[in-house]
Amino acid sequence: MDSAFATIALDQVRYSLVWEDSRTLYAGLAIAPTDHVLVITSAGCNVLNALLAAPRQVTAIDLNPVQNALLRLKCHLIAYYGPGALRGLMGFDGPAAVARTWRRVSATLPVELAAYWAPFFGAHPAGLLTAGRLEGYVTGFVPTLPPATQAALRQLLAFDSVAAQQAFFAAELDGAPFREAFVAWFDAVNLSKGRDPALFRYAPVSGGATFYARLRQTIATQLVRDNFFFRFFFFGPEGLPERLLPPCYQRRYHARLRQLLPRLRSVTGEAAAFLATPAGRTVSKASLSNIFEYASPAEFRRVCAELRATAGPPLRLLYWNLLQDQHYSPGPAEASVSAAAQARLSREDGCFFFRNVRVLEARPALRPTALLPVSASSHLLSSSLS
Incomplete structure (x- = not known):
């Protein structure tokens, strides 16, 4: 795929956290025991979350070899150490625990x-989760705010109802100077410190204003005290309740992950190209993060057409849009996932960055797999263990 991502230097950990919600991953793909699942590696979170659903095989793929190296480190920790080692190096328990x-x-x-990771931890004493280029930038925002504003943000975690939470935000934060500081920090000029400017090539809207509008929507619809992404975004990895962590980082799933590791492989390369190979044609479900954000609309349509023409089992693609809404409109005879179902996934995704989750039957089945309700997807792992 002709992508802006292929034009940037792939010599660092660009993402140390997967920002796509694992609940949406489970609901959108409905992973079955016979599936071969392809997942963009990124920080490895959703690779491991997909593995927990116990498909036949998981293939992790990324253009950036450093992201695959990060996944290999996590897999080594899972394979040979107890859950405390992964938790410690992630940074959930603070810099002293990392060291x-x-x-x-x-x-x-x-x-x-x-030899590979010693210099990394020397340069990133707070651990893996804040070491990504994007995550280091994101978590650098709150310390720039006045102490009273920081305290007001933390007060949002104390509410038991969305209505009370929203009222407090409207009264104490929703306006200047907080809004102006947020929009300025996350607009294109500043956000390029966390993401390469080339990755905004096709973005039609302002990042800062768009993200602020999505933040307001989240505060109006979800209890942020129970939202992992909100809490990490503003307050970093320390002090996060275990129950809010992505499943792959929860202690109760550590042994399960270790058992399933032989089903995982990693590939350095481009996802759309891999799907056209003999190995890729065995993939039945794919989670592609927001890779289409970095392609032109014409290139997106070309890739979709090629995938639909490729022989193989029915292929369901799940992807997220950030600032560019890439959406394929199927023909009248083509299987598809309803717009209402996709809107529900978008509305219920935990990360306010993303508000356009898409599911595409790239090689349509006669009867498309149904979406799982996001509210029910949290039970997927526990039921798979029974």
Whole structure:
């Protein structure tokens, strides 16, 4: 695929967190035991979350070899250590725990892994979760605000009802100077410090204003105290309740992940090109993050047409739009997922960054797989263990 992402330097951890909600992953793909699932690696979170659903195979793919190296480190920690090692290096328990865990783990890592990651942890003492270019920038916003504004933001975590939460936000935060500071920090000029400017090539709208509108919508519809992405965005990884973490980082699923690791492989490359290979034609479900954000509308349509013409089993694609709403309109005889179902996924996704979740039957089945309700998808893992 002709993508702006292929034009940037792939020599660093650009993403240390997957911002696409795992509940949407489960609801949108309805992963079955016979599926071969393709997932954009990114920080590896949704690769591991997909693996927890116990499909036949998971293939992680990324153009950036550093992102695949990050996944390999996480898999090594899962395979050979208890859940405390992964939790410690992620940064959930603070910098002291990162340093303590790295000293213990580095002594027993394979030589090549230890040599690769030692400089990284030296440069990022707060751990993996804030080490990505984007995440370091995002979590740098709140410390720039006045203490009273920081305290008001934290007060949002104290409410038991959305109505009370929204009323407080409207009275204490929704206006200058907070709105102006947020929009300025996350607009294109400043946001390029967290994401390469080339990645905004096709964005038709302002990032800062759009993200602020989505933040307001989230505060009006979801309890943010129970929203992992809101809490990480504003307050970082420390102090997050275990129950809010992505499933792959919860202690109760650690042993399950270890058991399922043999079903995982990783590939360095481009997802659309991989799907056209013999190995790719065995993929039945794919979670493609927001890769179409970086392609032109014409290129998106071309890729969709090629995927629909490729032989293989029915293929369901799940992807997220950030600032560019890439949407394929199927013909009258083509299977598709209803607009209402896609709108529901968009509305209920936990990350306010994304408000256009799309599901495409790229190689249509006669009877498309039904979407799982997002509210029910949280039970997917527990039922798969029974």
